[in-house]
Amino acid sequence: MLPEACEDHGVPGTRDGARQRKVIHIDMDAFYASVEQRDHPELRGRPIAVGGSRERGVVAAASYESRRFGVHSAMPSVTAKRLCPELIFVKPRFDVYREVSLQIREIFLDYTPLMEPLSLDEAYLDVTENLKGIEYASRIAKEIRKRIWEETHLTASGGIGPNKFLSKMASDINKPNGQYVITPEMAQDFVAGLRVGKFHGIGDKTERRMNRLGIFTGLDLRSKPADFLQQHFGKAGQHYYWIARGVDERPVQPDRIRKSIGAENTFASDLTDMDELRACLDPIIEKVWSHCERTGVRGRSVTLKVKYADFQQITRSQSTPREVGSREDLGAMTKALLEGTFPLPKAVRLLGVTLSNLQNDRDDPPLSSERQLSLGL
Known part of the structure; x- marks a missing residue:
């Protein structure tokens, strides 16, 4: 991992030179499956899928043991069983997952009131100003992950960056049970080397449209002018223009109302x-x-x-x-x-x-x- 002190150097990544935020993205590791393995010791170390095993069932979550066989969430259960004949299906317990999620959110709120949950198993935290007075966001992320383990016996991964987009991308790099820092200085080079399908918010259909336009990487995306992207992608084109440059000015929004x-x-x-x-x-x-x-x-x-x-x-x-x-x-x-x-x-x-x-x-x-x-x- 990069030296923690690197994180708080200069503040590129904004359009107007405003003070750069420090954003952490915390993502629980194989959350539903990990809760089941925690609560049922006989499942630990074994390939499991949370979801229905019947013919029309769908995998809601896959343990890391099952992911080695190619099993992943949203996969039809029959496909998952074919890939991993030893796969164990576990009925989901959403009431338990919500209870654990609330426990984890209480940990987040000990560090900052600017906490934006994305789902039961992930959230953004703005720690530019934090309740503990800790200088480096990477240290906050490490401490939060340690507390999650101590209080829930579950692991989490973290991404640290100057904005939501980059912190989200960073949290995938050292999964599971790790974290990664993208400094402002690293932002453009990091984005340039990514396949556009890896960008958070760009799905399969949009990636295929981009590919047809000769856009395969972040560098390709950055080469396109804003009016070209707006012509082909509407309002989202402006967002793509800026994230290709490592810029994301969306604030972390606590208590955003469900739509x-x-x-x-x-x-x-x-x-x-x-x-x-x-x-x-x-x-x-x-x-x-x-x-x-x-x-x-x-x-x-x-x-x-x-x-x-x-x-x-x-x-x-x-x-x-x-x-x-x-x-x-x-x-x-x-x-x-x-x-x-x-x-x-x-x-x-x-x-x-x-x-x-x-x-x-x-x-x-x-x-x-x-x-x-x-x-x-």
Whole structure:
């Protein structure tokens, strides 16, 4: 690892010369799988996958032992089992994962109030000014990781950089149970050598579009003018222009309000019957509404996701002037959207329901930021 003192040299990486922030990205190592191995000693050292083992199941998390065989999250369970015949499937326990996540967040808050959770297992911390008065962000990251191990018996990896983009990239370098510093001086060279598909926020489709335009690396991306990138990628083009230069001015946002609540289910066999599909919607709707009841959150837009047997996906949405006020209203809107997809062009593999345009009808503090809640049916 680089010398810790390197981290706090000069402050390039901003557009206006403002004081450079110090940002840490903490990412738990194989979080769900590691919790299961911690709580079940007989699983330690063995290849496990958290998720359903049935034919239509999907891997939610893979232990490092199973990753050696090529198993990874979002992989169909049948594929994972074929790659690793000794794979052990474990049913997810999201209530336990959330409890552990909250325990870890309490550790973060001992160092800074500027903590932005991204999901149950990762968060950004702005430690430019920190509650412990520790000079170097790398030392804070090391201390946090040590406390996580002592208090949860789980390991975490850390990335330290002058902004969110670079700290996120850095946290992947020395996984698992390590950390890495990208100094401001390193930023442009580091980004230049990355394949664009490795950039946080650039998915497979965008990478393919970039490749067709002759953009394969960060250096290629940096060679394109801003108007070219905006022409081909819209508003995101400006973001790509700056991150290719190691610049990311997005602040760490504590208590960012969740934008949507969603749940989905992949069926054991493909469905074509309307009555069966309506029945399968009920537990999904119940999951979403239970979260609304528990948190006091209400929304005005309902979206139905339909994934067909060939993996083609469509969405249908409806918005109302007022918040959806009851489970019955949510159910009626969702099922009306489902009826609008009939007659079906092909069998259905998955249904999902999302509630967005959220409002909080209580006086509680805003919800912590998490990506769309996956309720793991």
